[in-house]
Amino acid sequence: MSDDALTKALAAAAEASKDSKQLELMQAVVIGQALAQAMQPQQHSCQHDHQARKEFDARKWWTIGGFTVVGGCVACALAMAFAVAAVAVAIGATCATGCFLILRSMWRDYLNNR
Template identity: 50%
Template sequence: MSDSLAKAEAAVTEAQTNTAVVQLALAAVELAKVAATAQAQQPACHHQAPQPEFNAKKWLTIGSLAIIGGCVACALALAFALAAVGIAIGATCATACLIVLRSMWREYRGGRA
């Protein structure tokens, strides 16, 4: 960096013979060169964010809860299906019973409707 400063000083002393505007322009150019070299010398950051560790216990817990939830849902669906079958059987029996009772009632009344 001292080399760049030496160059800037040499440019300034050379610019003293020119007008004030030219001196200012040369100083700005040298300053830009110094800034560019300083920026180019900085190493790029190759840092990577730390990767989280694989937590087997967490995934085992999630998998177990999913399996248990699926089993509970299956059991509830099976219970609903059995209840529906029971209601259907009960409705069929009630219908058959009413038909038999209606027939008996007609026979009791002597065939009159």
Template identity: 40%
Template sequence: MSDALEKAEAAAREAAQNTVNVEHIVAAVLAAQQAQRQPAPQHQCEHQHKPRRSAGEWLGIACAVCVGGVGIAFASLALAILGGTAAIVVLVLRSMWVDFQKRR
């Protein structure tokens, strides 16, 4: 009977070892399934994108550029008139100076 008892004990040890091995295999399979279910995280940009300008904003910018261009044109015209006037004044004063020098 002790031979049967030893065989039973050996079988019980082997069954216990098989149970531990089966538990490890099941845990590995479950972990693999869980990894397959979760999609890999997609790469996302870390910087902030600026919102694009609307048509109204572009229209406002275009109007501002036009008004600025007209202002620059009038300023240039005013400088040209001022330069011409200054040249005439200088010529008149020079002519007066020459006449004044001749009278002396």
């Protein structure tokens, strides 16, 4: 990470820290990482290839967040559909029970009057 990018990240973190204490903690972590990197000795004389550090990919996290939100909405819609279906079954069972009780009473009256 270049010094310019680190400076911009620290400036953005400092501006965002006004909104929340969590962002203040994130700023402290970024500063701690910068200090830890500054304290580590840089050795470039080794013979093996170093893998490049991957930079932060906002698109990946937006995609993950989007899928999470869509998945949550789908799960919520399915839960609502299940709840409505359960209420419909309960209403139907209540109506059916009432009908059967009324028909049984009418059948007994019919048999008694015969």
